[in-house]
Amino acid sequence: xxxxxxxxxxxxxxxxxxADLRLGDVVYLDGLMYTAREGVYMRALEEKANIPMxxxxxxxxxxxxxxxxxxxxxxxxxxxxxxxxASFRFAKWLPEWIAKTGAKLIVGKGGMTSKDYKEYxxxxxxxxxxxxxxxxxxxxxxxxxxxxxxxxxxxLGLAQAMWVIKCNxxxxxxxxxxxxxxxxxxxENAKIAQNVARVxxxxxxxxxxxxxESDDRTDEVI
Amino acid sequence: xxxxxxxxxxxxxxxxxxAIEIPQDYLDGLQRAARTEDGDLSAFVLKAMLENYAAxxxxxxxxxxxxxxxxxxxxxxxxxxxxxxxxxxxxxxRRATANATNGVPLRPNRVHPLWRTDHxxxxxxxxxxxxxxxxxxxxxxxxxxxHKGGLFGTDYRMLFPSDGIQGIKxxxxxSLMAFGKRGLACQPAIIGIGLGGSKDxxxxxxxxxxxxxxxxxxxxxxxxAEMEDEFKELGNSIGMGAMGFVGKNMVIDCNIEVGYxxxxxxxxxxxxxxxxxxxxxxxxxxxxxxxxxxxxxxxTDYQRRExxxxxxxxxxxx
Numbered sequence: 001x002x003x004x005x006x007x008x009x010x011x012x013x014x015x016x017x018x019a020d021l022r023l024g025d026v027v028y029l030d031g032l033m034y035t036a037r038e039g040v041y042m043r044a045l046e047e048k049a050n051i052p053m054x055x056x057x058x059x060x061x062x063x064x065x066x067x068x069x070x071x072x073x074x075x076x077x078x079x080x081x082x083x084x085x086a087s088f089r090f091a092k093w094l095p096e097w098i099a100k101t102g103a104k105l106i107v108g109k110g111g112m113t114s115k116d117y118k119e120y121x122x123x124x125x126x127x128x129x130x131x132x133x134x135x136x137x138x139x140x141x142x143x144x145x146x147x148x149x150x151x152x153x154x155x156l157g158l159a160q161a162m163w164v165i166k167c168n169x170x171x172x173x174x175x176x177x178x179x180x181x182x183x184x185x186x187x188e189n190a191k192i193a194q195n196v197a198r199v200x201x202x203x204x205x206x207x208x209x210x211x212x213e214s215d216d217r218t219d220e221v222i
Numbered sequence: 223x224x225x226x227x228x229x230x231x232x233x234x235x236x237x238x239x240x241a242i243e244i245p246q247d248y249l250d251g252l253q254r255a256a257r258t259e260d261g262d263l264s265a266f267v268l269k270a271m272l273e274n275y276a277a278x279x280x281x282x283x284x285x286x287x288x289x290x291x292x293x294x295x296x297x298x299x300x301x302x303x304x305x306x307x308x309x310x311x312x313x314x315x316r317r318a319t320a321n322a323t324n325g326v327p328l329r330p331n332r333v334h335p336l337w338r339t340d341h342x343x344x345x346x347x348x349x350x351x352x353x354x355x356x357x358x359x360x361x362x363x364x365x366x367x368x369h370k371g372g373l374f375g376t377d378y379r380m381l382f383p384s385d386g387i388q389g390i391k392x393x394x395x396x397s398l399m400a401f402g403k404r405g406l407a408c409q410p411a412i413i414g415i416g417l418g419g420s421k422d423x424x425x426x427x428x429x430x431x432x433x434x435x436x437x438x439x440x441x442x443x444x445x446x447a448e449m450e451d452e453f454k455e456l457g458n459s460i461g462m463g464a465m466g467f468v469g470k471n472m473v474i475d476c477n478i479e480v481g482y483x484x485x486x487x488x489x490x491x492x493x494x495x496x497x498x499x500x501x502x503x504x505x506x507x508x509x510x511x512x513x514x515x516x517x518x519x520x521x522t523d524y525q526r527r528e529x530x531x532x533x534x535x536x537x538x539x540x
Contacts, residue, residue, distance in 0.1 A: 002262055003262075003266065004262065004263070004266055024262075024263060026266070065287065066287070066288070066329050066331075067287055067329065068241075068283075068284045068287050068288075068289050068326070068327050068328050068329040069327055069329075070324050070327040078327060080283040080284045080287075080326060080327050080328075081278070081283050081284035081285060081286055081287040081289070082287040083286050083287030083288050084287075085288065086373070086374070086406055109405075109406075110404040110405065110406050111404060130465070132266075132267055132270045132271075132465070133267060133270065133271050133274070133286075133405075133408060133464070133465070133497050134286075134405060134408050134465070134497070135271070135274065135285060135286035135287075135288070135408055135496065135497045135498050136270050136271065136273075136274040136286075137274065137278070137283075137284055137285055137286040137287040137288075137498075138274050138275075138277040138278035138281060138283050138284065138285055138286075139270065139273060139274045139277050140287070141277075141281070141283050141284075141287070142277060142281065157330070157333070157338075157339075157340030157342060158329075158330050158340070158342050159329060159330055159331065159333070159340060160338075160340075172270055174263070174465075185403070185404045185466055188263070188466055188467045188468055189403060189404075189466065191461075191468050192460070192461045192462050192466075192468060195460075195461045196399070196460065196461070199395060199456065199459050199460050199461075200392070200395060202388060202391075203388045203389070203391045203392035203395065204385075204388050204389060204392060205392060206379065206381055206385055206389055206392065206393065207381075207382055207384055207385055207389070208380065208381075208382065210379070217399055220403070221400055221403045221404065221406070222404070
């Protein structure tokens with residue numbers, strides 16, 4: 001058993017640094033990262049609100065995250081644990097978002113499909129970083145050096161607001177896509193699928209089928 | 223009479239403990255899993271999780287940024303009374319939920335399903351859920367809070383007697399495959415299975431099996447206990463580990479709960495708790511004593527009773 005390679009990466013990474021990443025590398029981030037999920041995407045892309053940051057100059061790292069955090073009466077912030085939310089739900093907005101903001105690092109839970117990576121990650125020089133666990137919220141929280149701002153809290157609420165955080169060796173994250181558009185999760189699924197028939201031996205499909213049911217266990221879920 | 227202020231302050235402590243402290247039974251189970259895991263990536267994930275639990279406790283910050291959807295299980299001895307009655311108790315639990323959301327802090331996860339309005343405090347219509355149970359004796363009240371993740375790792379299916387045990391296994395494996403890919407359900411987890419009841423009760427049984435029973439507990443029916451051992455082993459034979467990476471640890475334990483169902487059916491539900499199995503329990507006595515623990519001890523003989531009347535004297539003599 002070999003330990004994965006560890007990499008320190010800026011949230012405004014060079015193309016060379018991105019190209020050097022390999023599936024399964026463990027990454028720690030430095031620099032500014034912002035959270036954006038459905039609320040931010042809808043407001044910025046559908047309602048055409050002005051994005052309250054200079055992107056990608058300030059940050060090329062989009063975290064699919066709602067932190068466990070509060071805004072104090074004096075306007076300061078307290079951020080406890082930080083973990084990602086599942087990214088596949090945001091495929092609808094990501095092509096436009098990446099094109100518009102120059103995001104190079106999409107950080108979230110569960111990854112996207114290799115089709116997504118090939119269609120709009122690779123052409124924009126972007127890769128996907130997955131959080132670990134999931135749920136290393138306390139470790140990631142330790143990597144938050146400062147909460148720089150929270151935008152659109154009034155409009156979207158704490159969970160959907162755009163939090164801007166300063167990362168200091170924040171991690172671990174795992175590289176889940178590369179510049180060939182390969183997908184770490186699909187690679188692992190394919191390996192697991194080879195042995196699954198053995199576990200199913202002797203079981204039988206339910207007598208009553210469900211509408212739209214798939215019995216193909218190599219199918220992806222997203 | 224149990225003072226209402228004690229109920230609220232205890233409830234706030236429980237919210238804090240559930241979010242921050244991994245229960246010992248689950249931690250022991252995950253440590254065992256980490257020792258046996260030989261998939262490179264899976265092993266790295268388990269190691270990171272163990273470090274995360276330590277960091278959470280040391281910093282007094284939540285284990286996971288998604289702090290789940292807080293809910294309450296209240297169990298009362300038959301002789302318990304609460305100052306202000308049950309309306310006051312419900313208000314105290316709602317207030318504790320809101321205060322702890324801001325205090326710990328927790329993520330305010332609860333929004334209106336259609337309007338997405340957010341009170342930023344995890345309180346709203348039907349939130350937090352408060353469910354009740356009773357025991358034949360005692361003046362105490364047990365407060366149990368569970369903050370389960372809300373989106374992935376739950377399924378239900380109406381099976382039929384002709385599906386048999388092999389059909390049950392099939393749906394169990396199908397569920398674990400679907401939950402486990404890309405690790406969306408945050409395994410390895412305590413898996414709960416509900417068998418029987420009507421659809422809603424089937425879901426309730428399975429959810430309680432995953433959240434209200436501890437690692438290592440076994441159903442009091444020895445044949446069901448055997449199934450629990452077998453299903454744990456089966457789930458860990460898939461070849462899938464943490465985050466859906468190649469590995470051998472998917473199920474930290476498997477708990478099965480049953481309820482009588484329609485003669486023509488065999489409804490089944492499967493639920494995965496998660497890597498941050500957030501649960502905390504306290505028993506409050508009328509004299510002001512508060513005893514904290516992590517085992518909800520929900521499924522007593524009384525909860526699983528089959529008879530019309532409960533005759534504790536006869537039961538005790540057997």
